[in-house]
Amino acid sequence: MENMEKDSLTLTETQKLDRIISSRRSMMKLGGTALAGLAFAGIAKAQSAVTDTDILNFALNLEYLEAEYYTIAATGQTIDQVGIGISGTGTQGSVIIKNNNPMSAKVNFTDSFIAGYATEVATEEQKHVTFLRNALGSAAVAQPSVDLLNSFNGLAVAANIGPSFDPFANEVNFLLGAYIFEDVGVTAYHGAAGLLTSSAYLDAAAGILAVEAYHAGLIRTVLYGLDVANPSLGIDATATKISNARAALDGTGNDDVGLGVVTTSVGPSATIVNADSNSIAFSRTTTQVLAIVYAGGTGSGGFFPAGLNGNIK
């Protein structure tokens, strides 16, 4: 463990080090030394240790959230209405949506281009849900209560975007709502990669991480292009407020890059990629991810009004 820290010391810059140290601290808070030990010892099973099942179930909770968001936006139906299983261990919840009617949240896409993206991402997040449920078998958690109404309003206030935010109101809002999730998915799977003990699960998690990065790159590219075409909408500025809010919620204040033009050594550059100064995607601990999806709440809140199901919550 000490040597690992030293390795990081030699290969990263001071700024990155601060992040690593602070994220290690959070990890310690979460699972104690047993968690860190597990990652390196392989088979040690201290009583408070986090298992691969715990980590996959943590991911499954996030995939339920993403799948519901995209499926409702694209089809007006919840994932169980389109035939995706949501039962399992823990407490199965309901989906809180505007007008208490998923069909009313189906986005009125005017651009077939963006409609196609919504359909694609909805399908892929559904597949992630099903894949994780199959991998976990009888250990899979049920879908907890998912709030797609008050959560966005609360985040809008916290991010200083406005008193409310309806991501289903139009396609630009839909993309901004998607922006909230995708980069978080990347950081969550990135954080989980080093904790998984099974090589097969690591391989799958890395593959899902890549797909979340594709999604994030897609969403950010489309938003960036829309901002150029419609500068008066302030799309980049809103996205940047969301990034800042995520960084504030997870306690670092600096692990999230918004949209806009920055100056690099090459010249004026876009910020499609959300990554650190080494151009390595950020990583978040489960504690940091929870702080974001709970919108700062403890044990529940934000997108999960009754908390996550499983051991990491």
Next chain:
Amino acid sequence: MDEIKKIIDKAHSRRSFMAGVGAVGATAALAGCGGSSHRGVSDADILNFALNLEYLEAEFYLRATTGQGLSSSDAGTGAGTVTGGAQVTFANATLQQYANEIAQDELNHVRFLRQALGAAAVSRPAIDLTNSFNGLASAAGIGSTFNPFADSNSFLLGAFVFEDVGVTAYHGAATLLQSKTYLGAAAGIMAVEGYHAAEIRTLIYGTSVTNPQAPYLTEANQISALRATLGGGNETPISGTSIVAADSTNAIAFDRTTDQVLHIVYAAGPGVATKGGFFPNGLNGRITATAS
């Protein structure tokens, strides 16, 4: 039938991988020995393999955006020569910003890997950005020549050649790395290549929306088909509902063995190859030859 072919392909690629790095490599990966055993594949071997690919990407994007490649301090002692590459006249500021960002990212990846590897870092091998693209275009059925530096859309097509391959290469490497620190870094670089790949695929698809007559989407998918032929399948053509390249059952991104990646960057069909395509003298390091 498709299922059977998939299983055979998978078995074949496993065999290639084992033949490529030797059975000792697989054992070393499981034994968790941090050092480089005399015949096994060490973390340094894998990071150096990645560094070769990052040199290629950095040279492509830096030359396209600035007209200049890596500095001698970023390329290492005794670096190979780079053939071709020229500053692209981008159609608008936004496209230039996209390209500049990726160029900076790939430069950062070169520097990060060189720093992580320290004295073990390989120098830049010889890189060909002229004949390589011409050969690929010909093999893909696009035409006898292809200059990715000719204009913005050609540049996107050139970038498309690399990005999905980067994702599959890092994905394939993830389970081979023994150090959790390196695994974390590799996963983070893989994610960045995923952002890039989605960006390029989205922009290429966009060219077909603004101008259905434009050839770029068709040509990108011809390149994708060629990569599939050379690199063991693992491709998703671009369409309005397939920006992501992933397996269609579970929506999990593809991975490739080092052997499959070498077949693509060497532009080499079945058989033993030690150089070709983008690397006229082969890669530097210990993972340099295809097995079959």
